[in-house]
Amino acid sequence: MSMSRATRYARYRQDDKLEISLFPFLSIFLCVMGVLSFINVLSSYSAPQKIELSAQLETGYKIAYQIFSLPDGIITVPPIKNLHKLQAVVNEDDKAVIDVILQQREQLIEKLENHTGSIMNAAVEPDVDDILDTVRDIRTLNEIALKANYLYEEFILFGIYPNGSQAYQKIRDVMTLTPDSVAISIGLEPLDSNWTLSLKKKGQSSK
Amino acid sequence: MKNLISLDSLTDIVSNSVGILIIFAVINLIHDDNKTYQLEIPLEHATDLSPAFFISKNDRVLALDTDTLFANAALQATSGGATNKRLFNLEYSGLLGQIDDEKGISFFARDTSEWPEFAELEKRNSDLRKKLDKLDPKKQFAYFFVYDNTEDGSSSGSGFEAFRKAREYLKRHSIKTGWQPVNSDSPANICDKSFSRRCVYLPSYLGTGNINSGNTNTTDNGEKR
Numbered sequence: 001m002s003m004s005r006a007t008r009y010a011r012y013r014q015d016d017k018l019e020i021s022l023f024p025f026l027s028i029f030l031c032v033m034g035v036l037s038f039i040n041v042l043s044s045y046s047a048p049q050k051i052e053l054s055a056q057l058e059t060g061y062k063i064a065y066q067i068f069s070l071p072d073g074i075i076t077v078p079p080i081k082n083l084h085k086l087q088a089v090v091n092e093d094d095k096a097v098i099d100v101i102l103q104q105r106e107q108l109i110e111k112l113e114n115h116t117g118s119i120m121n122a123a124v125e126p127d128v129d130d131i132l133d134t135v136r137d138i139r140t141l142n143e144i145a146l147k148a149n150y151l152y153e154e155f156i157l158f159g160i161y162p163n164g165s166q167a168y169q170k171i172r173d174v175m176t177l178t179p180d181s182v183a184i185s186i187g188l189e190p191l192d193s194n195w196t197l198s199l200k201k202k203g204q205s206s207k
Numbered sequence: 208m209k210n211l212i213s214l215d216s217l218t219d220i221v222s223n224s225v226g227i228l229i230i231f232a233v234i235n236l237i238h239d240d241n242k243t244y245q246l247e248i249p250l251e252h253a254t255d256l257s258p259a260f261f262i263s264k265n266d267r268v269l270a271l272d273t274d275t276l277f278a279n280a281a282l283q284a285t286s287g288g289a290t291n292k293r294l295f296n297l298e299y300s301g302l303l304g305q306i307d308d309e310k311g312i313s314f315f316a317r318d319t320s321e322w323p324e325f326a327e328l329e330k331r332n333s334d335l336r337k338k339l340d341k342l343d344p345k346k347q348f349a350y351f352f353v354y355d356n357t358e359d360g361s362s363s364g365s366g367f368e369a370f371r372k373a374r375e376y377l378k379r380h381s382i383k384t385g386w387q388p389v390n391s392d393s394p395a396n397i398c399d400k401s402f403s404r405r406c407v408y409l410p411s412y413l414g415t416g417n418i419n420s421g422n423t424n425t426t427d428n429g430e431k432r
Binding site (some may be wrong): 022023025026029030032033036037039040043044049050051052053054069155157159160161162163164165166168169172173176185186187188189190191192193194195198 | 214215217218221222224225228229231232235236242243244245246247248249250251252353355356357361362363364367370371386387388389390392393403405411
């Protein structure tokens with residue numbers, strides 16, 4: 001009845017088979033789960049939300065010229081969408097005028113799109129001449145559209161960020177100086193600092 | 208004892224949860240990058256309604272009783288306390304006043320501790336609610352001077368949230384609202400239209416309770432702008 005050495009060894013190995021403890025895996029998984037949950041919750045609360053301003057009503061032919069007022073100045077996002085359509089229905093002289101405005105606006109959008117770093121750092125101090133030019137361009141486009149009996153009207157929407165009232169007030173003050181601003185509709189909304197402007201649609205429309 | 212508790216199934220569940228969370232995180236990341244919120248903003252429009260003024264600062268809202276304020280300011284002006292753009296006490300919830308030829312009366316809000324907090328809007332019979340309820344939607348609209356300075360760590364202006372809540376409350380009660388941002392350098396000011404074109408206070412937010420039933424670009428007379 002005596003067992004051979006090999007048989008004994010085999011029995012010994014079978015009884016004492018290698019068992020992997022799952023506890024370290026479990027602890028790592030739980031840690032990862034906790035971290036991921038935290039990141040998910042945090043991102044849903046604090047992630048910057050991309051926003052685009054539009055008029056509450058009559059969005060069909062009313063086109064927003066967005067101006068974001070920040071502590072360091074303003075970011076202007078002029079509308080390009082629909083300008084090509086307007087250009088198609090007006091006379092040659094007006095076409096040339098729209099072309100000039102369109103080119104300026106496309107350059108402005110391109111500059112914003114090529115801005116490295118956060119778009120919110122692209123704010124510039126509002127310049128009086130630039131404000132007057134902007135208001136004049138909006139009036140010109142609205143008048144051209146009216147003349148061509150085409151449904152198109154631009155208006156200005158201000159997004160006011162925390163500590164951004166100074167630039168806004170400067171623009172409104174300058175606008176009181178020019179009769180061009182009289183017929184231009186204006187809207188404004190307070191924005192939180194974690195709301196960032198979206199250029200995506202503009203970029204697509206300009207291509 | 209060693210084999211009493213099996214961790215197999217628990218590890219299975221936890222690993223699956225981790226996988227799902229990773230998927231959520233990736234979806235969140237892709238979704239947030241592409242999503243753009245459309246913020247619909249009403250336009251300022253002409254009105255025959257008269258403005259009732261409010262100042263919103265440090266999550267508090269102060270209703271301005273213009274009769275009392277103008278009477279107090281006139282008293283200071285006649286006694287010489289308001290000359291040379293000097294700041295004077297308006298004896299009104301810690302407000303200081305300044306009289307200026309261009310800006311009319313400016314209101315400097317330094318101490319807001321006496322002002323009602325916007326959270327009082329939730330409480331029935333609160334003073335703030337009573338003041339807002341007093342507004343007649345057929346004769347008045349609410350105009351807010353909203354402070355844009357930030358408290359430590361806040362992503363919002365100190366008066367933004369109070370203004371949003373008050374606006375929402377007034378909208379439910381069919382009262383129009385308008386606003387402008389102010390700060391300590393350019394405080395709230397009330398002046399007559401004859402002073403400057405900046406002395407115009409217009410409503411923008413409709414008080415219909417149903418934003419789709421109105422037309423932001425018509426005057427209260429129905430006249431198209």
